[in-house]
Amino acid sequence: MxxxxxxxxxxxxxxxxxxxxxxxxxxxxxxxxxxxxxxxxxxxxxxxxxxxxxxxxxxxxxxxxxxxxxxxxxxxxxxxFVAQGQDLVADALPHILAGHEPLLRAVPGPEQVDQMATWRCVWQWLAGAGLRLPHLAHGGVHDANWQQVQALVQQTYAGLTMAQRTGVISLFNRHDCGVLLPMMVVMGRCSSSAYVEALCMAQMAHPLFDTMDWAEYRTQFRFCEAEVQAVRDYIEAMAQ
Incomplete structure (x- = not known):
């Protein structure tokens, strides 16, 4: 550039x-x-x-x-990029899901309950297709519906508008958040604040994990929320 x-x-x-x-x-x-x-x-x-x-x-x-x-x-x-056929997410979806999707690696401790509560938009979307949120164990995939989830994500992503895919790419790059949460945002299945809370829980960047205090959390939350809202505003404007 x-x-x-x-x-x-x-x-x-x-x-x-x-x-x-x-x-x-x-x-x-x-x-x-x-x-x-x-x-x-x-x-x-x-x-x-x-x-x-x-x-x-x-x-x-x-x-x-x-x-x-x-x-x-x-x-x-x-x-x-996207309009020129260069879509880094589409080209690497299986790799992203298998290696860079935090929602597929819930913590084994009691905090998992809090994580799953904030990931509600994702597992409800999967449940609507008769699937559940997989858990990828270390050292390999041990989940019976993993292949079906992969297929659903790929099919859904392919059906997004160019503006929606742009939003997913931008959030994926910016927040290192995988693709599931960005897809929920661009499809209108979760709010900006719900996305940020789910992201923080996925990355264990939350006071519940004792990784930061509430003041730091609030500052990061508001900045991240503004970025997500910018994506939502862009998609809305493109659709008019």
Whole structure:
């Protein structure tokens, strides 16, 4: 990528405008020049609200950052990669599930009850298909419905919209959270706060595990929740 942060000067982000193009789409423009993704795709869409979402991001954060989980970075990921057939999650789903899915490795102690309570959206989704949340034992897979769960996740992911898959990819990369929780978010099966709580329990980054105090937890929770909400806002705007 040629740049990760753009329009960082006040004279730039304050000058941003939304202009309707000849094809009736709306483009984000700065000083007469169209804003682009790192790979050169113009930030434009037929939905005005999506471009306005990116414009507001620039105003609130004093510029645009492709490394942050915000509307601009999501737009870049979708147009520079997903739309070009480069979907790192789709290409590696079996590997991600088997080796990087924290929800399949509940702790053996009493905290497992608390974990399962916060993972309700996932196991209810699986139960609707007659399946249960697998537990992958160390050293190999020892779960009778593992293959069926894999197949369901792959089929469901393939049926997501491009914006939804972009959201899954971004959350997976940012939070190292596997794919199950991000999929629940983009499908509207859990709220932003429910996602964060489930993620913290999965990663044992929660005061119940004595890994942090409540003040630190609240700070991290709010920051992570804002990122998840950005994904939800982006998907909603793309669907309008």
């Amino acid at each position: 040629e740049h990760t942060q753009i329009l960082m000067k006040a004279s730039e982000w304050q000058a941003l405008q939304i202009r309707q193009q000849a094809d009736s789409s709306y483009a984000l423009v700065c000083g007469g020049t169209a804003v682009t993704t790192p790979n050169g795709h113009i930030v434009a869409h037929e939905n005005y609200e999506l471009i306005a979402l990116i414009q507001r991001e620039a105003m609130l954060w004093e510029g645009l950052d492709v490394t942050a989980v915000r509307p601009y970075s999501l737009f870049c990921t979708q147009n520079d």
